[in-house]
Amino acid sequence: MRMTFRWYGEKDDNITLQQIDQIPGMDGIVGALFDIPVGDVWPVEPLLHIKEEAAKHNLVFKDLESINVHEDIKLGLPSRDKYIENYIQSLKNAAKAGIEVVCYNFMPIFDWTRTDLAKPLYDGSTCLAYDYHLVAGKTPQDMAREILDNSNGFVLPGWEPERLQELSHLFEQYEGMDEDGLRKNLAYFLKAVVPVAEECGIKMGIHPDDPPISVFGLPRIVKNEADLDKIAAMVDSESNGFTICTGSLGSNRQNDIPHIIRKFGRQHRVQFVHLRNVQVHEPWVFNEVAHKSAIGSLDMFEIAKALYDIHFDGPIRPDHGRMIWGEEGRPGYGLYDRALGANYICGLWDAINRLCGQF
Numbered sequence: 001m002r003m004t005f006r007w008y009g010e011k012d013d014n015i016t017l018q019q020i021d022q023i024p025g026m027d028g029i030v031g032a033l034f035d036i037p038v039g040d041v042w043p044v045e046p047l048l049h050i051k052e053e054a055a056k057h058n059l060v061f062k063d064l065e066s067i068n069v070h071e072d073i074k075l076g077l078p079s080r081d082k083y084i085e086n087y088i089q090s091l092k093n094a095a096k097a098g099i100e101v102v103c104y105n106f107m108p109i110f111d112w113t114r115t116d117l118a119k120p121l122y123d124g125s126t127c128l129a130y131d132y133h134l135v136a137g138k139t140p141q142d143m144a145r146e147i148l149d150n151s152n153g154f155v156l157p158g159w160e161p162e163r164l165q166e167l168s169h170l171f172e173q174y175e176g177m178d179e180d181g182l183r184k185n186l187a188y189f190l191k192a193v194v195p196v197a198e199e200c201g202i203k204m205g206i207h208p209d210d211p212p213i214s215v216f217g218l219p220r221i222v223k224n225e226a227d228l229d230k231i232a233a234m235v236d237s238e239s240n241g242f243t244i245c246t247g248s249l250g251s252n253r254q255n256d257i258p259h260i261i262r263k264f265g266r267q268h269r270v271q272f273v274h275l276r277n278v279q280v281h282e283p284w285v286f287n288e289v290a291h292k293s294a295i296g297s298l299d300m301f302e303i304a305k306a307l308y309d310i311h312f313d314g315p316i317r318p319d320h321g322r323m324i325w326g327e328e329g330r331p332g333y334g335l336y337d338r339a340l341g342a343n344y345i346c347g348l349w350d351a352i353n354r355l356c357g358q359f
Contacts, residue, residue, distance in 0.1 A: 001273075001307065001349060003342055004063060004317045006030045006333065009050070012154070015335045021057040023339045025346040028060035030103075030317055032067070039070035039083045042090040047097035063272065063315045064094060065103040066207070069189065074108055075173050076185040084189060088196045095200035101315055102197070103243045103272050105207040106186050108177070108218045109170050112210040112248075113143065117150045117331040118323065119287050125322040128332050129287035130211055130251070140167050140216050154330040171216070179219045186221065187234040198239040203314070205243035205271035206231060211251050213284055224252065225260055232269055241271035247278050247319055250298045251286045257298065258306035265310025273307060274319035275300065275345055288320050288332070291341035304348040308356070318342045 005020045007013055007029040020026055031050045033042050047061075054061040067090050070083040094102065105111055119129035135143070144167060147156065197204050212223035221227055228242060242264055249255040264270050277296030280286045289296040307316070321337030323329070 001312055001316045002027045002060075002062075002314060003346060004028045004030045004315045005338065005342065006065065006317055006319075008032075008330070008333070009034060010053070011035075014329050015333075017053060017057040017059060019335055021059055023342055026059065026342060028062060028315070029054050030063045030065045030315065031061055032064055038068045039072070039086055041086045042067060042093055044093045044096050047094060047099065051097055061097075062099060063101040063103070064099050065272075067091070067094070067102055067104055068111075069104055069106060071109070071170060071173075073189050074106060074182065074185055075177070076181070076188065077173075080185075080188070084192050087189075087193055091193065091197055091200055091202055095202055099202060101272050102202055102204050103207055104204060105209075106182070106189075106222065107207075107209055107220070108174055108182065109140075109167070110215065110218075113215050114147070115143075116287075117147065121287075121289070121322065125324045125337070127288045127322045128320060130284065132213070132284040135215065140171060143216075151331060152328060156330065174218060177219055179221050182219045183221050183230065186231065190231075190235045190240055194235040194237050194240045198237050203239050203241055203271040205241045207243045207274075208245050208248040210245065210248040211284060211286075212248060212255075213252070224249070224255055225263070228260065228264060228269075232264070232267065238268045241269040243272040243274060244270055245274040245276075245319060246298055246300075246303055247274065247276040247288060250278050251280060251284070253280055253283075253297065258302045261303065261306040261312075262310060265306070265312065270307075270310060270312060271314055273312070273314070273316045275303065275316055276319040276321075276341065288322070290322060290337065291318060291344045300344070301348055301352075304345065305352055308349070308352045316345065318345060 003025050051061040073080040073083050114128045115131050115134040116129040118126040208222045209220040277289050277291050277298045278286045279289045280297040293300045318338045318341030320332040321334050323334050324337050327334045
C-alpha cells in the first residue's frame with residue numbers, strides 16, 4: 001500500500017506539507033485543483049507545482065481527488081459532450097504530471113451529506129454525523145445553509161457556495177430521474193472516458209454514495225455490491241475501478257466490506273481506499289469515530305487483511321477524523337486524528353505482514 005494524506009493546498013489548508021511529512025509511514029499526498037470551476041480543463045502546470053512542492057517534503061503526488069464530474073453529464077444534457085471532452089483533456093494533463101489514480105463520484109448535486117459537522121462524543125471530541133430523522137422536514141436549502149454555517153470558514157468539497165446558489169434549479173432538473181436514468185448517464189460517461197484513462201495509464205475509482213441512501217429523493221447508484229457489479233460491467237477495463245470508502249459503504253451494515261474488497265480486488269478494480277470507522281446506531285443513523293476497530297462498527301483488521309490478500313499496492317488514506325486536542329479546522333480534515341489513524345493503519349499492516357511471514 002501507499003499511505004497518503006488528503007491535502008487542500010497552500011491557499012486552502014491550514015495543515016502544512018512539513019507536518020504531513022512528519023507523520024510516520026506517510027508516503028504522499030492526495031491533491032486537487034480546487035480553484036478550477038467544475039467542468040473546465042485542468043492545466044498541467046499547477047499539478048506539476050503541487051508535485052514539486054510535495055517532493056520538497058519527501059512526499060509523492062500521484063493521486064487526485066477529485067476531478068469533479070459536471071452536473072450536465074450526470075443529467076445527460078446535450079451539453080455533456082463538451083464537458084466530457086474537457087474531462088478527457090484533464091485526464092491527459094494529469095497523466096503528464098505523473099498522476100496514476102483519479103477518484104471521482106457520480107452523486108447528484110451533493111457529493112456527501114451530513115446532519116452534524118461537530119457532533120460531540122463522550123470524550124469531548126467532535127465528529128461528522130448523519131441522522132435521517134434530522135433530515136425529515138428540512139429542505140435542501142436548509143441543509144446547505146447548516147453545512148455552510150458550520151464549515152469553520154472553509155470551503156467544503158461538494159458544498160461550494162456558488163454551486164449551492166443553484167439548488168432549486170438543480171432539483172428541478174433532476175425531477176423524474178431514477179437510478180436507471182442516472183446509471184445510463186454514468187455508462188455514457190465511462191464509455192467515453194475510460195479508454196482514454198487506460199491509454200494514459202490512469203486508474204479511475206468511483207467513490208461510493210455518502211451516505212449510500214437516497215437523500216431528498218435523489219437517485220443513488222453506488223450503494224452496494226450489486227451497484228458495483230453494474231458499474232464494472234459498463235466498461236471492461238481495470239481503469240474502470242472503485243474507491244473503496246469504508247465509512248460510506250460501512251454506514252450500511254449490510255455491506256460486507258472485506259468481501260467487496262476481495263471480490264473486486266481479484267478483478268483488479270480496487271484502485272483507491274479511504275479507511276475510516278463509523279459507529280452505526282440504527283439504519284441511517286451513524287457518526288464517525290477514531291479508526292480503532294473496538295470503537296466503531298467496522299472490523300478494521302479484517303478490512304486491512306482483505307487489502308493485503310489482494311496484494312493492494314495503491315493509495316490508502318486515513319479518511320475523515322474527529323477534532324481532538326482543541327484543534328480547529330476543516331470539519332473531518334484535521335491533522336491530529338487523521339495522523340493517529342494513519343499510524344493505526346500502518347500498525348495493522350505491519351502486524352498482518354508479520355502474521356503472514358513477510359516482515
